[in-house]
Every structure is written in structure tokens, then in C-alpha cells.
Amino acid sequence: MEPAVFGRCVFKDKTVSIPLQSDSTLMFLCSNICSRFNELEVGAFEMTYLVPDHPPCVLETDLDVRVMYLSLMNEEKYTVTITIAIKEFLFPEKQNGVDDVFCGDGNMHNAEDDFIGKYAAPSGHTYLSQAWKSYINHVGQKFIGGVIEFREKLCKYAIEKGFKVRYLKNEKERVIAQCSKKVSDGCSWRVHASLCPTNGFFYIRSLNNEHTCKGRIRERTSSMMSSKIVSSVLVDQIQSTPLIKPIEIVKDFKKNYGLDISYHNAWYGKELAKKKVHGDESLSYKHLAWYVGAVLSSNPGSRCILDCDPESSRFKRFFISFHACIEGFRFCRPLLFLDGTFIKNKYKGHLLAATGKKGNQGMYPLAFAVVDS
Structure with a gap:
């Protein structure tokens, strides 16, 4: 207990x-x-x-x-x-007497409300995406995750600020973006970030963080809310609730982030988040041949067998029992328990286990196997 x-x-x-x-x-x-x-x-x-x-x-x-x-x-x-x-949130500064976030007709800021417009939260509720407004803030800002982290945070920042980003350069070493209303309204917002070859981090080189366009409003639906952005939000949640359903993700985003996402983005975002947390499943199968050789060379006496189809080289079954488990079983009770369970990834199959019982009533793992059926 x-x-x-x-x-x-x-x-x-x-x-x-x-x-x-x-x-x-x-x-x-x-x-x-x-x-x-x-x-x-x-x-x-x-x-x-x-x-x-x-x-x-x-x-x-x-x-x-x-x-x-x-x-x-x-x-x-x-x-x-x-x-x-x-939390002491930093609300956007007002420009020319007009609120920074809502400059369109009918969306003037009211001092009595914290949120206003199409995404207004009930009873002054604060969405978890509130912190996204600070993701892009100053020249010299560092992004340890490189261009991937910068793109994710730039999209989240634009979603929360209520505008769309247009990329002038979108490369691994350099990203230059401006407000999508640059042509129509002459908006001056612009950011330039590039890679530092010394440490591999991304840095903001120049930033004009003021908008001169009108009609910006943070809406519930955004074309920039892709499955990659959904996965970046889900990474921590997948670790605690790996069996969460896509429909639950859709409801969670609507309730806690004030955003409407499609079922497809929720499903694929979950798959990407699982890949970030647990690794690529197909890549793991490809590494099995290397793993067999590594076990047999570094742990002599172990039994490690990989069986593949001779014609297509497709995986069929895999068996492993470490030398220490084999030797230790001689001191266990003369009982062997066999059990199996379904593997619920996209490759399916079954996981089989042979388990013994120690003298102090504990379980003793002897061998494992992954088979197709």
C-alpha cells in the first residue's frame, strides 16, 4: 500500500x-x-x-x-x-489609446473584463495559453531546442496575440517572419532569428514587436494550430495519461486553452507526442539486430534470438534471457509462470513472459519474447 x-x-x-x-x-x-x-x-x-x-x-x-x-x-x-x-500577467501596452490585442471595431478593451472578443472565457477564467504571449519578447532571446523550438513558440505567440505569421525565410539556419498584414495594412511587426554554429542554439537577432495593423483578435480557431503545436502541449500529459482519447484532447483544449482543434490534429498530435516521449517505434524495431549483437558481446551466456522472414526481412519474433537471470533461476523455487499480453501499438503482436518465484515470495523475471501471434 x-x-x-x-x-x-x-x-x-x-x-x-x-x-x-x-x-x-x-x-x-x-x-x-x-x-x-x-x-x-x-x-x-x-x-x-x-x-x-x-x-x-x-x-x-x-x-x-x-x-x-x-x-x-x-x-x-x-x-x-x-x-x-x-500570477501577475503582463497585459499588452496600449498604442495610441487603443488596446494592443483588440483593435477592431466592437472589440475595444473594457477595464471591467480581463478577456474580450470571440475567445472570451466565462467568469474571467484565465486560459493556460496566457503565458504564450511572452514567448517572443526581446533581441538576444535564446531557444535551446533550435529552429524547432523557435517555430513552435512563434506559432503559439501569434495564436495568443491574434495575428498570422508570414515566413520570408524558413530554413534550418535562419527564420525571418512578418505579420501577414504587412501588404494590406503595412504592419511593421517583424522577427529575424538565426542559428549560432558554436552551440547550436537559435537566437533572435532583430525584433520589431509592435503591430500597426487593425482588426487583430485572438480567435478560437487558428490555421497555425497544427498537430505539431498540439503535440508540444501534450508531451507532459502523455506521460501521466498515455491512454487519453483524441475526443478528450479536443475537449481539454477548448476548456483549458480556449481553442478549437480538429479531431485529426488531436489524434495525430497525440501520436507525435507519444513519439517524443517513448521514441519512434519503427526505429526501435530497426535497432533490434544491433541490440542482439550488443547483448551477446557484452553479456556472454545470454540467450538473445531475433527471427525475421528470410524473403522480406520482416520481423517475426524476438526472444531474450540475460545470463544473470538464467544463473539466478537456479536459486529460485522450481516454479515457472507463463503469461502474455497484447501489444497495442500499430505493429500489434504479443508480449510473452516467463517469470519465476524467489524464496522471499518475490517475482523473478527469467525470459521475455515478442511474437507476431
């Missing part, structure tokens, strides 16, 4: 305790906090917790929650203080 762990959530002068488990997610934690503190909304606050001899650690993803839980288990502590603070 898992030990009981409690998060003591502190907001203003009130403290509540929330039970945590090894599979607790960020959304679980945020939902419980909002149910206890009525004045809070999901996405409108930030959370930090303390680890001995370290500065405060942030809780922003499911992985952060998991790391916090494992840290408590490692220190054999069963309570943690989580400090809650309201």
Missing part, C-alpha cells in the same frame, strides 16, 4: 491539506485547490514547494508533481508545504 502523502496548500491566511499519490497530476492538484479556494481559477495561480538546501521548486507540469512525490519518498517525509500565489 502506498504511504499517505499530504500537500499543505497555503493561500493568503488559509491552509488546506490535499492527499497526493504517485500518479497524481497537475490538473488533479489544481482542481482540488480551486474546489477549496473559491476565488482561484485553474491557470490563474502558480505553485511552489520547498526542498531542503534548495531554492523553491515550481509546480508547472505533471513531471514536477511526480518529482515532488519522489523527493518526499526519498527523504521519508509525508507532508510538503505548497505555496500558492496569483
